[in-house]
Amino acid sequence: MLDWLVIGGGPHGVHAALRLIGEADVPRDAIRILDDEPRLPARWRRSTRNTGMRYLRSPSVHHIDLSSSALQRFANGPGRRVERPFTRPYFRPALDLFDLHCEDVIQRHQLQALHVRGRAARLDLTTAGAQVGFEDPVDGGRTGEIRARHVILAIGAPREPEWPVWARQAVASSAEATETEPTGRIRHVFDPGFELVDDANDAVIAVIGAGLSGAQIALRLAREGRRVVLVSRHVLRVHQFDSDPGWLGPKHMGGFTRLCDPDERRDRIRAARHRGSMPSEVHAALRRASADGTIELVEEAEIRSARVSAREVSLDLGGRWIRVDRVLLATGFPSRRPGGAWLDEAVDAFRLPCAACGYPIVDRGLRWHPRLLVTGPLAELELGPVSRNLSGAQRAGDRILAVAHQL
Numbered sequence: 001m002l003d004w005l006v007i008g009g010g011p012h013g014v015h016a017a018l019r020l021i022g023e024a025d026v027p028r029d030a031i032r033i034l035d036d037e038p039r040l041p042a043r044w045r046r047s048t049r050n051t052g053m054r055y056l057r058s059p060s061v062h063h064i065d066l067s068s069s070a071l072q073r074f075a076n077g078p079g080r081r082v083e084r085p086f087t088r089p090y091f092r093p094a095l096d097l098f099d100l101h102c103e104d105v106i107q108r109h110q111l112q113a114l115h116v117r118g119r120a121a122r123l124d125l126t127t128a129g130a131q132v133g134f135e136d137p138v139d140g141g142r143t144g145e146i147r148a149r150h151v152i153l154a155i156g157a158p159r160e161p162e163w164p165v166w167a168r169q170a171v172a173s174s175a176e177a178t179e180t181e182p183t184g185r186i187r188h189v190f191d192p193g194f195e196l197v198d199d200a201n202d203a204v205i206a207v208i209g210a211g212l213s214g215a216q217i218a219l220r221l222a223r224e225g226r227r228v229v230l231v232s233r234h235v236l237r238v239h240q241f242d243s244d245p246g247w248l249g250p251k252h253m254g255g256f257t258r259l260c261d262p263d264e265r266r267d268r269i270r271a272a273r274h275r276g277s278m279p280s281e282v283h284a285a286l287r288r289a290s291a292d293g294t295i296e297l298v299e300e301a302e303i304r305s306a307r308v309s310a311r312e313v314s315l316d317l318g319g320r321w322i323r324v325d326r327v328l329l330a331t332g333f334p335s336r337r338p339g340g341a342w343l344d345e346a347v348d349a350f351r352l353p354c355a356a357c358g359y360p361i362v363d364r365g366l367r368w369h370p371r372l373l374v375t376g377p378l379a380e381l382e383l384g385p386v387s388r389n390l391s392g393a394q395r396a397g398d399r400i401l402a403v404a405h406q407l
Ligand SMILES: Cc1cc2nc3c(=O)[nH]c(=O)nc-3n(C[C@H](O)[C@H](O)[C@H](O)COP(=O)(O)OP(=O)(O)OC[C@H]3O[C@@H](n4cnc5c(N)ncnc54)[C@H](O)[C@@H]3O)c2cc1C
Pocket: 007, 008, 009, 010, 011, 012, 013, 034, 035, 036, 037, 041, 042, 043, 044, 047, 048, 051, 055, 056, 057, 058, 062, 118, 119, 120, 121, 154, 155, 156, 157, 213, 375, 376, 377, 388, 389, 390, 391
């Protein structure tokens, strides 16, 4: 039996495994990372590359390594690793640098060797440990099982992103009408496995949703020579971070931790997260692109319906129709608890406590059950609005480490 199984090999899962190996002296052969992607941390790489973002939103002290100065030291290491490794404000790292550093951390600690490729599909908990059944994500018929004394759930956001109803209906009715597979003219940028490839045949592309990802994708496509229509339900929202930095310390977390009611905590998180916002420099770049005509900004617009044909997509913006070659949805993820049916079954079977929003009620050590810990979105009601971010991975790492030291 393993000592630890981490489910999910994104930044959170990799960081948790690293903390256990590097700071709790867990032997490497007593820990595994179960992830359905071919490599660690592939989902992060794909989604950040798709957006075309050049710099992270978070500062250089937020990364997956052990010491907070590790990324800065890495940037100053032998050879010039990337041009303009950091940018203002807040000394934010280039995505290229951040990814090189992730690779370096994974290589130095040989974490790729701990990766078991599989998608968790069953979770059994006992007083002595946990048993996780998994499926091969490529060949769903192949299955396996891993037993561990402790499991950490680091599964990130829900697998399926948020598709607006009109987009689902348009795709379904076009497939029905032509009795063929959907054409792929409407895609969500966070669809599992989706890679955004520039296609010179696309003259006009609509990007739906003007949060940071939508804005960055619009800018990327405009750089690549496409004409872009960026449609937003709201006026563009400008915030440097996706929540106030006061949430990183006692300024806001003090009051939050004193709240005993998980529903009140959820309300605070909702109010604190600047959903659909972007930093001022991205906003300024959008305004410039709008002024020079490469991006058409359509704010406070609701799409009523869409029609997909073999050659184009028509969008009804309430009286005005626009015709585009392709639609890219950048409408984020649903707010429901990530995991899906296998986790829902475990919640019922082992009576794992949940708030009204469905998210885990965990203790200070992020334990949902004596054998089951969480990080990322699942730890939100304990770690607050930063829980999903890289800083949340570091905070979760502190708590997980404290639990490991008590064992
Ligand atoms: C475009 C983008 C930019 C971002 N930029 C920043 C930033 O600058 N700064 C910041 O702090 N945060 C940023 N974030 C937020 C956050 O840091 C990232 O979303 C990060 O990837 C979260 O890491 P994670 O490990 O929780 O989730 P993920 O990276 O999603 O990793 C979870 C992994 O678990 C796997 N998994 C899920 N279910 C199962 C299962 N049943 N079995 C096996 N494996 C499973 C998934 O396939 C995935 O590989 C950004 C997010 C996005 C989308």
